[in-house]
Amino acid sequence: METLREAVEDFARKKGVWAELWGEIEEGLSVERRDRRLEAISPYRETLFAVRVIHRGRAGLSYTTRAEPEAVREAAERAYEVSRFSEEEAEIPEFRDLPELEEKSVVRRSPEELESFLLEAEETALSSDSRIHRIERTALSFSETTYFIFQSGGLSASFCAGSYSFLISLTAREGEEERSAWEWREALDLSELDFRVLARSAARRALDLLSARKISSRRLSILFPPQAAVVLLETLSHSFCGDEVLKGRSRLAGKLGERLFSPKIILVDDGLLPGGPETRPFDDEGVPQERTILVSEGTISAFLYDTLWGRRAGRRSTGNARRPSFRSLPTISTTNLYLEPGSFSPEALREAESTVFEVYEMLGWHTTDPISGDFSVGVSGVLHERGEKTPISGMALSGNLFDLLARVTAVGADLTFYGDVGSPSLLVSGLDLSGA
Template identity: 35%
Template sequence: MELAKHADAVERLLKGRNLDGWEMFLSQSRDLAIEAKQGKVDAFRAAEPFGVAVRLKVGDGLGFSFSTSMEPAALSMMVDGALVAARAQAQDPCYTLAAPAALYPELPWLYDPELPAVDEELKVARALELERLTLATDPRVKRVRKCSYGESVYSTFIRNSLGLEKGYRGSYVTCSVSAVAEDGGDAQSGWDYAFSPSFKGIDIEAVARGAGRRATSLLGARTIPGMRCPVVLDNHVAAALVEVLAPSFLGESVHKGKSLFLGKEGEQVFSELVTLRDDGLLLDGMGTAPCDGEGVPQQDTPLVTSGVLQGFLYDSYWGKKAGVSSTGNAERGGVKGPPRSGAHNLMIQPGEASPEALLAGVERGVLITEVMGMHTANTISGDFSVGASGFYLERGEILYPVKGLALAGNLLQLFRGVDLVGSDLRFFGGAGSPSLRVGELEISGA
């Protein structure tokens, strides 16, 4: 592996230094981004980022530095910078490096060997075709706001002074489109996307249909008076709620007193219908890899089982603080920052209820398909108040689209109130959920 040769060059610089431990992380990729607009290529960007980062241990101090150049002078400056930081760093016995693992998971599907050989003209054609298909979904879809194709072929390599050495490569392709539908003076937008490790894994027709359907279905939306009623959250909205919960499942947040679940391990925190886990080995998952940013094997970690809180997610540092092993949840956003704890593929386990079953039995209520301002939710108290739109329900049937709603409540109370879990699990980035039905929520309307 080419990155291993670069690591050798860095390791030679570390020899003779008065160190108590070291770690190096190398990363390179070939990235492509294409945007289509009005039947033409609106943007075409290609990049090949490369970099190396080191963490050096001196006593109980740990210093970090990085370089995007393999020139000897740049590497020497990087090592010197990390040494200065390690000596200046406050001493902390929890600064630690990962031990080598006996076994790493095999994920042969993570890399698509055909992707680099696909002609760029085919990739441009895919972006243009996605825009054309979206406009063709319905006469009321008048324009496409943004239509994108993206890809990356990447390699990473980790080595440390404890004998850990792990490299792997992967690939991914994304497509997304935002459509605008207009009718009778009303305009609504709809968005959809797809992610896959392979070029063939993307269904652009499904992406076009999804965006077109979301845009057109909300045309003619009405306002309704406020009420307290059953609410069905579609998988897009439910995944947004899971994403808000993510920081509370980190050991770091627990230690700092910033978790919703502080002191609740072993307690019933959600409805018994809700099971939630972080699966770092999920097939086709955006956060899947054989190891985390420190070289610890990733794993499938149960967090909430039948509503009962099982535990939290840790990297090496916060695991040592808590007196537990790392769960393989160190993540890196490239070489320019040290690893930090984070979820990989955080998901609510799907149930068996069909979309029809979720609506059945709702005498008067709403199906929420869009929320605005979920990032404003208080991740410590769980309180939230967000704008929303969707559909008014009566006797289990969708009657008409609604807008101008506001949802307010508490995340813990919301998840305790789940009385039905859908079968339609879908991921939006690193968070996934099926649709959920909540027995009662406060809805503010006109």
């Protein structure tokens, strides 16, 4: 990599511009089974490099998949030409010392070992209940990515991060009725994935929805388990991006310091979270990642910035620049976004009130307006009432995301990450459940 760094520095010196080489080398192995048969064994290795040039306040980008000095120089020339006519404004990142983090390499396993874990998960699900009749898909993979960043201003850094990923999807049948469910989880180490527990969880969710029916419309408390709550947070994250705030495309614009959510809500973006899937010393501009409390006991306390939008807001970057792909310039994004857990078990939340509806599925959440927060989705789940469980489907849940988060009455202790977003269970009062 030293020759690549030298190629960027030499180019920047000759052209009198600021230049940056960002690289990503990812390799891994994926094993997939469908309908209890081996579907694919897929080893892979990708080498991706992007050169960003900032010239007179404008950014140009080009890329290559070849780890060769000549390929990097050619990409730099293309990026320079783009920068001369670009309308993309850019600021040169401020050089700061990076935090020291332990690299997260993975212990690699053979395809045979990975498949044996899938077989174990499948057998666990099938043996949990005779009504589990089909294992649609299981998949287990590991990946290890080394990130590089070299800047003509002097920064030269790299970091290695790896993880395992597991998925199971299955179907339960009773008579002519079928219900599907899934579980998916990532972990830094294979030992952190309990395949039996995840298989049983997917089976329970599918079984719980058999014989589901509609009920009369009512207002009641609704329990969002982690799998559903992270979907809420993914939509909410838009509102904390500094560019959206400054453009007036966030409902939180001008609300810094105001209490808009339940005092039970503490929302954190932590790029240094131990074991976090997006934990790194530096973001995709080479700025140190950090821990930012976005909501403190319901009060809006911070927004996220990259270098450009941070300076426009009169603040420094929070280390939240991310490239959607190596073909894209960095934009503002969350790192490890999560809600701080509370003290309640899932069982305690289900029994917190005389009637609680627990959400298992939300259909159509992608139609939610991230600016206004208005939503209307189809939901299925389980009604917990006086110790009895009733499977419910064909209902509609509508409202506003910001109002929903203001109505949180209790937060679970079961913080769970799905990808780079994590949440515990949330109990929310006074929501309207109606016949779809």
